[in-house]
Amino acid sequence: MRDANSRQSQEMPRTTVHEHIVEIVSDSGEGAQKAGQALGAISAKMGNGVWTVEIIPAEIKPPARSREGASGIRVRIGDHPITNMGDEADLVVAFNEQVLYGRLQNRAYRPGTVLLLDNRWAADPDENIRAMYAEALEEFRSHGLEIIELPLDEECRKHTPNPRLGKNMFVLGMLCQIYNRDLERARQEIATVFRRKGDKVIALNHKLLQAGYDYAATAVPLRFDIPCWDADSPKVVMNGNQATALGIMAAGIEVVAMYPITPATSVSHQLGDSFPATGGFLHQAEDEIAAIGFAIGASYAGRTAATVTSGPGMALKTEFIGLAVMAEVPLVVIDVQRGGPSTGLPTKVEQGDLLGTLFGAMGDTPKIVIAPATIEECFHFPILARRLAEDFRGPVFILSDANLATGVTAFPRPTPQAEWMAPPPDQSPWEEGLAPYAWDEATGVSPRPIPGQKGGEYTLTGLAHNERSKVAYAPEPNEHGLRMRSRKLAALQRTLKPPVVNGDPEGDLLVVGWGSTLGAIEEAVGKARSEGLRVSSLHLRFLSPMEPGLKEIFSRFKQVITVELNYSDPADDPFVPASARRYGQLAFLLRAQTLVDVDCFTLNQGLPVAPGKVYAEITRRLPTHAHAAR
Amino acid sequence: MFGLKEDWSLKLPPRYFTLEDYDGGVARWCPGCGDHGVLMSVRRICRDEQIPPEKVVSVSGIGCSSRFPHYMKTYGFHGLHGRALPVAEGIKARRPDLDVWVTTGDGDNCSIGAGHWLHAVRYNMDMVVMMFDNNIYGLTKKQTSPTTQPGERTNTHPRGALLPAIDPITTMLGMTNVSFVAQTVDWNPVHLHDTLVRAWKHPGFSFVRILQRCPQYTAHVFSGLQDDPDALLVMEHDNGVPVDKALDRTLKNRTTHDPSDKMEAFALAARRDAIPIGLFFCDPDRPRYNEMTVEGMGMSVEDKLAGLEDQLDRFAI
Numbered sequence: 001m002r003d004a005n006s007r008q009s010q011e012m013p014r015t016t017v018h019e020h021i022v023e024i025v026s027d028s029g030e031g032a033q034k035a036g037q038a039l040g041a042i043s044a045k046m047g048n049g050v051w052t053v054e055i056i057p058a059e060i061k062p063p064a065r066s067r068e069g070a071s072g073i074r075v076r077i078g079d080h081p082i083t084n085m086g087d088e089a090d091l092v093v094a095f096n097e098q099v100l101y102g103r104l105q106n107r108a109y110r111p112g113t114v115l116l117l118d119n120r121w122a123a124d125p126d127e128n129i130r131a132m133y134a135e136a137l138e139e140f141r142s143h144g145l146e147i148i149e150l151p152l153d154e155e156c157r158k159h160t161p162n163p164r165l166g167k168n169m170f171v172l173g174m175l176c177q178i179y180n181r182d183l184e185r186a187r188q189e190i191a192t193v194f195r196r197k198g199d200k201v202i203a204l205n206h207k208l209l210q211a212g213y214d215y216a217a218t219a220v221p222l223r224f225d226i227p228c229w230d231a232d233s234p235k236v237v238m239n240g241n242q243a244t245a246l247g248i249m250a251a252g253i254e255v256v257a258m259y260p261i262t263p264a265t266s267v268s269h270q271l272g273d274s275f276p277a278t279g280g281f282l283h284q285a286e287d288e289i290a291a292i293g294f295a296i297g298a299s300y301a302g303r304t305a306a307t308v309t310s311g312p313g314m315a316l317k318t319e320f321i322g323l324a325v326m327a328e329v330p331l332v333v334i335d336v337q338r339g340g341p342s343t344g345l346p347t348k349v350e351q352g353d354l355l356g357t358l359f360g361a362m363g364d365t366p367k368i369v370i371a372p373a374t375i376e377e378c379f380h381f382p383i384l385a386r387r388l389a390e391d392f393r394g395p396v397f398i399l400s401d402a403n404l405a406t407g408v409t410a411f412p413r414p415t416p417q418a419e420w421m422a423p424p425p426d427q428s429p430w431e432e433g434l435a436p437y438a439w440d441e442a443t444g445v446s447p448r449p450i451p452g453q454k455g456g457e458y459t460l461t462g463l464a465h466n467e468r469s470k471v472a473y474a475p476e477p478n479e480h481g482l483r484m485r486s487r488k489l490a491a492l493q494r495t496l497k498p499p500v501v502n503g504d505p506e507g508d509l510l511v512v513g514w515g516s517t518l519g520a521i522e523e524a525v526g527k528a529r530s531e532g533l534r535v536s537s538l539h540l541r542f543l544s545p546m547e548p549g550l551k552e553i554f555s556r557f558k559q560v561i562t563v564e565l566n567y568s569d570p571a572d573d574p575f576v577p578a579s580a581r582r583y584g585q586l587a588f589l590l591r592a593q594t595l596v597d598v599d600c601f602t603l604n605q606g607l608p609v610a611p612g613k614v615y616a617e618i619t620r621r622l623p624t625h626a627h628a629a630r
Numbered sequence: 631m632f633g634l635k636e637d638w639s640l641k642l643p644p645r646y647f648t649l650e651d652y653d654g655g656v657a658r659w660c661p662g663c664g665d666h667g668v669l670m671s672v673r674r675i676c677r678d679e680q681i682p683p684e685k686v687v688s689v690s691g692i693g694c695s696s697r698f699p700h701y702m703k704t705y706g707f708h709g710l711h712g713r714a715l716p717v718a719e720g721i722k723a724r725r726p727d728l729d730v731w732v733t734t735g736d737g738d739n740c741s742i743g744a745g746h747w748l749h750a751v752r753y754n755m756d757m758v759v760m761m762f763d764n765n766i767y768g769l770t771k772k773q774t775s776p777t778t779q780p781g782e783r784t785n786t787h788p789r790g791a792l793l794p795a796i797d798p799i800t801t802m803l804g805m806t807n808v809s810f811v812a813q814t815v816d817w818n819p820v821h822l823h824d825t826l827v828r829a830w831k832h833p834g835f836s837f838v839r840i841l842q843r844c845p846q847y848t849a850h851v852f853s854g855l856q857d858d859p860d861a862l863l864v865m866e867h868d869n870g871v872p873v874d875k876a877l878d879r880t881l882k883n884r885t886t887h888d889p890s891d892k893m894e895a896f897a898l899a900a901r902r903d904a905i906p907i908g909l910f911f912c913d914p915d916r917p918r919y920n921e922m923t924v925e926g927m928g929m930s931v932e933d934k935l936a937g938l939e940d941q942l943d944r945f946a947i
Contacts, residue, residue, distance in 0.1 A: 045947040236945040246945075249938055254927075255724060277937030279926030281723065286749035290716035293709070293746075297720020300707055301687070301728060305720070319710055410947060416938045421931050451705040451721070451728055454684045459654070459699040459706030471700065 014180060014223040019049075019078030021086045022179075024171060025103060026095035027064045028057055028071040031168030036073030037408065038172055038189045040237070042181050043075070044410040047231025049082035050075065051519075052239075052408035053608065055103070056347045065129075070099035074108075077179070079227040082409065083374065083519025087612035089113050091178070091222070092145075093171050095152070096121060097136040104143060106607060111144025114222065116174070118167075119149035150219065159211050160204060169205040173212025178222045183213060234413040240378040240404030240516075243411075244334060245270035247382035248306055249278040250414065252421035253332065255305040257283040257294035262346040263402040264310045264336035288316035296320060296329050300460060302425025302450035304386055306332035311340045311353050314360070321395060322361040323462045325485065328437065328448070330389035330396075332382060337401040337515075339606050348606030349402040351515050351565040354585040357397050358544050366486045368392060369544040371399040373518035376411035377541070378404055383420050390422075392488045393448055399543070401565070403516040403608040430456030435467040437484075444487030489545040496542060498549030503529055503536030506556035508622055511537040512598070513563045514586055517609045521563055524614035533622050543589070551594040559621060561599045562587040563614055568602040643680065651683050652676045654703040664816030664842035665695050665762060671823045672731060672760075673702070675830055686729045689718040691738040694769045695762035695842070698733035712743030715750040715759070722755045723923035730757035737767045740776040740796050751805040753919040754835045758826065761798060761837065762816075764844035765851050772847045779851070798839050799899040799910060803892060809834035809916040811895070812871060812909045816842045817856055820874045821864075821881070821907060828871045828909060834918055841905070855905060859883070865898065865908030873908070 022039065024032040033054050040052035055072040062069030076086045088110035094100050094117050103109060121133040140147060156163035156170050163170075169190065176186050190205045238246075245267045248256060256275070258268045271282045285291035288309060295305040309317065314335050324331050337353045339345025357369050368388050372381045378400055385396040430449050436458035439446045446467075449456025458469045464481060466472040501510070502522055513521045518539050525537045536557070540547060554560045564584040569576040576582075583591065584600035591598050601617045603609055634640055652673040659665045676686055686704035690696035692711035699706025705728075709717050718732045739747050739761050750759070766784065767773040773786040777798065781790040802811045810832045814825040822840065829836035843852045855861045859880050865887040866873050873881075883904060887894055889912040898906045929937075 041947070235947050236942055237947050238945045242945070246938070246941055249934075249941065252934070255720070257720065274941045276926055277941050278934040279929030279937075281923050281925060283720075283723065283923065285716065286745060289713065290719075290746055290749070293713045293716030294720035294723070296709075297689075297707070297717035298723055299720075300717070301721040301725040303724040320713065323710055413942060413946060416935045416942075418931050418935060421934055424928075449705075451687050451725065452684055454682070457683055457703055457705050459688070459702070459708055461700070461708040462710060463708070 011217065012221070012223045014225045016225045016227065018080070018226070019076065019082070019086075020091060020179070020224060020226060021074060021076045021089045022175065023055070023072060023074045023089045023092045023103070023108065024168070025055065025070050025072035025092060025099050027069060027099065028060070028062055030071070030095050030164060032072040032095070034193060035168035035172040036075050038186065038193060039175055039181070040075045040077075040408055041189055042176070042185045043077045043226070044235065044237045045185055046182055047228030048226055049078040049080050049229060050237070050409055051082040051085055052076075053085045053403070054406045056406070065096050065098040067098050067101040070102045072099070077226050079229050081229070084523065084611060085407065085608050087610045092116065093175070094118065095167060097133055097140070100136070100140065104140070106605075109143065109145060113145050115140065115145045115147045116220070117147055117149050118152040120151065120153040122149070148220065155211065155215055156208065159207055166204065166208045169208040170212035170215075173209040173214075174216040174220060176209070177213045177216035178220060178224060180223070180225050183209070235410045236413045237408060237410040238375070239266075239406055239408045240372075240375045240400060241266040241336065241406070242270045243375050243378035244308070244382065244400060245274060247379040248332075249275060249280060250379065250416055250420050251304070251332070251383040251386040253304045253306050253382065253386055254280050254422065255283065255295060255298040255303050256280065256308060257285050257291040257298070257305065258308045259285050259288045259291045259313065261288070261310045261313045263338055263405045264308050264313070264334070266405065267308045267334070267336070288313040289320065292317040292320040292333070295331055296324055299329050299331050300451070302452070304330075304422040306334060306382070308334040308336070310336050310338050311356070312343065314353055314356060318361050321367075322363065322365055324395040325361065325365040325367060326462050327460045328393040328446070328485070329460075330393055330448075332385045332389055332398065333395050334382070334398045334400060336405045337399060345606045347402065349516070349565055349608055350604065350606065351399070351401060351517075351585070352567070353399060354514075354543060354566070355588065357399060358589070364482055364486065366489045367395055367397055367544055368489070368492060369397040369399060370542055371515040371540070372404065373515060373539055373541065374411070375404055375407060375409050379414055386422065388492070392445060392492055394485070394488065399515060401516050407516075407608075425450045425452065427452045429454045436469045437465070437467040439467060439484040443491035444484040445491065493545035493548055496545070496547050498553065499538050499540060499547045501536050501538050501553060504534065505536070505553070507534035507536050508558045509533075509535040509618060510554065510557035510560045511535065511563055511614070511618065512540065512560060512586065512590065513537065514540045514543060517563055517565065520609045520611045521614055523611040524618060527611070527615055528618045533618065535618050535622065540586070543586075546589070546593060550590065551596060554594055554596045554598070559599065560590075560596055561601055561617075561621070562590065563609060563617070564600060564602045565604070565609060566602055567604050568600045571599065645682065647677055647680055647683065649673055649677050652686070652703050654701045657701045658697070659694060660846055662843065662845035663694070664764065664840070664844070665698070667816045667819050667822060668760060668762065668840060668842070669698065669701055671819065671826055674823065675827055676704070679830070681729050685727060686731065687721055688731050688733065689714050689721065690733040691735070691743060692769070693735040693738045693767070695733050695735045696738060712738050712741070713746065714738065715743065715746040718757055719750065719753055719755055719919070722757055722920050724927055726920060726924055732757055732759040734759065734761050736761065736763045736765060736777040736798070737775045740798055748805055751802060751835055751837070752807045754807050754809050754916050755920040756833050756835075756918060758829045758836045759838065760826070761839045762842045763798065763839050764842045764848050765795075766844055766847045768844050768847060782851075797899065800896060802837055803895055803899065803911055807916050808911060809913050810836040811911045812836070812838045813905075813907050814838060814840055814871075815855065815862065815907060816840055817852075818877070818881070820876055821871070824874060825871045825908070832912060833914055834916060861904055863898075863901065863904035863906045865906050865910070867909070869912060870909040
């Protein structure tokens with residue numbers, strides 16, 4: 001890096017920035033994501049904070065140059081840890097102009113965002129395309145974008161006959177020049193990414209990288225430095241689904257049964273590749289129902305098991321989830337949430353499965369539900385969940401989401417521990433006379449016989465049963481079973497601590513969140529607090545049972561709101577009387593749990609929450625603030 | 631005999647199991663229900679083969695016959711309607727030491743669980759699957775099942791069932807990776823028992839359709855078969871279900887059928903003049919998923935930790 005600095009210092013002065021948000025946007029199949037992931041990885045390796053998120057069209061091959069077909073990537077690079085995708089981009093590289101319309105509509109850009117645009121379309125043989133290009137430029141300028149037109153296609157053609165396949169690495173080279181990235185690391189990254197494609201492909205991409213780097217040195221008048229913050233401590237860089245997969249392995253889980261579903265599937269891709277390293281087996285079942293049935297069977301037989309799915313899969317698994325609760329089968333269920341209802345927004349984020357997970361089954365089905373808030377927690381929560389599932393003898397739900405699933409960041413490298421691993425199934429003789437559900441009166445917890453244990457023979461059943469697992473239709477045993485299963489949640493809550501408030505323990509406004517919104521909420525709260533606003537935040541990891549002490553914490557704030565990515569009726573909706581207003585899902589739970597008048601700020605755009613939107617809501621609610629004019 | 635061999639040598643195992651060791655109590659099926667005989671036969675096989683009760687897992691779905699596990703004094707899993715097979719597969723996947731018996735019915739298996747059924751054939755995991763076929767939904771009180779004959783009056787079709795009945799045997803024979811298809815009747819305990827033993831010995835997904843009387847709702851369906859022994863056609867072969875001499879006088883309608891001949895099996899299954907019993911098809915060499923699912927079992931904690939470190943290395947910066 002120092003070499004690069006000295007080489008460049010004579011040419012163009014560099015502006016040092018705390019952070020920059022870079023987007024590369026293209027048609028599907030032009031490799032923008034590969035270039036962005038590489039930029040993110042190089043930056044993380046240089047010691048920057050990084051968050052990468054892919055811009056994914058729902059179709060595999062949407063038509064070229066379509067407004068909704070944007071495929072690409074956003075990379076946020078900082079001189080501090082980065083926990084979310086941020087607000088508007090600072091720099092955008094686009095391979096065509098049409099794909100930018102969707103991004104503009106998503107408010108991904110601001111006046112002053114610099115756009116590096118391939119200008120090949122200005123000279124396209126098709127008159128319509130030329131006209132569209134000219135029209136788009138005019139519109140983008142009216143939004144305040146600073147456009148720099150570049151002959152990207154033409155430049156790449158000097159090095160490869162097929163620029164469509166090589167442009168991405170040319171752009172990576174340009175970005176390395178602009179952001180002073182270590183070119184040797186970029187070369188290594190390319191060698192890794194294309195390792196299966198052979199030396200010829202690697203050499204060509206190295207050539208394009210260098211060409212882009214050299215081209216930008218003379219043709220692009222932008223130079224930034226983003227200082228590193230921590231280049232020394234060992235870290236790993238991955239997305240939330242990869243972290244989940246490795247977390248499953250670190251948890252000593254032996255069997256994962258799944259059925260392909262977006263956006264959960266890439267967990268199984270990682271496991272398909274990595275699971276043998278810890279002796280695990282990935283079962284791709286014939287359907288979602290069979291997947292959880294298989295996992296339950298494996299767990300019943302003493303093998304640690306998990307199933308991974310998304311909302312529609314959760315709906316299909318519901319009956320088996322009820323059985324796992326009723327018959328107290330330990331199981332880890334991971335729901336990578338996407339937009340709903342129905343098929344909804346398969347590739348996009350929502351936190352819409354909270355209530356469904358808690359209540360979506362027949363009868364009373366008390367469950368443990370936890371939600372990772374960071375990609376690092378995606379790794380650690382399966383370890384926690386596996387232990388909880390066994391200690392409390394039942395299914396444990398991890399609610400991840402599409403934002404965590406596809407976001408990429410660096411976090412401290414975990415140190416695998418022997419005690420994370422599950423012991424082999426107990427095959428010692430079962431204590432004579434001990435019932436298969438010998439519920440402890442205080443906790444509802446009972447020891448579990450495993451097939452193969454002599455003397456422990458019992459028939460697990462989904463019918464109402466007594467502690468000997470005998471079918472019991474009488475009123476008393478039914479109530480007793482319900483009470484014992486419910487008591488486990490109370491017992492677990494007694495072991496939890498009240499959540500830590502981010503900011504002062506009292507104030508005008510408390511923002512409560514759960515799941516992947518943590519980074520955006522804390523960033524917004526931090527900004528508001530630095531301007532003197534009395535706002536704090538709280539992030540729940542346990543949704544069922546909830547962490548204790550919430551009512552007491554809430555009582556110290558004038559207002560309490562949740563920030564959630566799910567639906568609520570707006571408070572000022574003229575068609576919705578207050579008595580009919582539906583709240584966000586966490587707000588619904590908190591209101592029921594604490595009897596505090598918790599309000600909510602919800603977003604349903606299929607997008608991760610941007611810190612700016614939370615900040616705007618905070619200032620709207622604290623009107624003494626100078627920005628609060630509406 | 632207990633420990634005493636044919637050559638008069640005496641072998642005393644450390645544990646010896648009697649029928650009582652598998653007896654989970656008095657079954658609560660109706661008097662005259664065919665399920666009782668199957669239960670007795672399975673307990674006998676466990677005793678004869680001296681399978682430790684803690685190594686036997688009886689898995690079922692929902693329905694009359696699916697109460698089966700409750701009446702075995704072994705491990706049991708009485709799960710969801712139609713979903714016995716995925717659970718049984720999960721149990722077997724990483725526990726090759728367990729002896730898995732699945733009990734299912736015509737509604738459980740051929741209707742709500744039909745998708746799992748077809749895939750279970752393809753997985754070909756080592757287990758015995760007994761489909762109790764009484765042509766009716768019994769537990770929910772006489773609704774049309776997928777194997778109810780058209781015209782049969784039921785509570786959901788009081789003017790007669792509308793559709794042709796599913797033939798479970800041809801369905802099995804047509805499915806990819808099929809490895810064992812047999813048929814027997816509950817009212818002939820000798821043939822029933824010998825069929826189940828043959829199924830138990832087959833390494834793979836051993837499917838036995840048991841024509842089973844429901845005295846409450848479908849007594850008339852099977853009475854003709856019971857009254858006329860020639861209505862049954864016994865399939866004989868060295869590799870088939872061995873036919874006990876005791877049956878020579880009662881079941882005289884015989885045919886020789888090589889169970890490796892799938893085309894002839896199809897032809898037999900299509901016969902309408904008599905119901906074939908015995909082994910339709912058997913191929914012990916089909917791939918078995920349970921030999922793939924055990925991959926990696928028994929890895930030491932040290933090796934797992936090392937493997938995990940290797941995987942983390944791939945993401946290290």
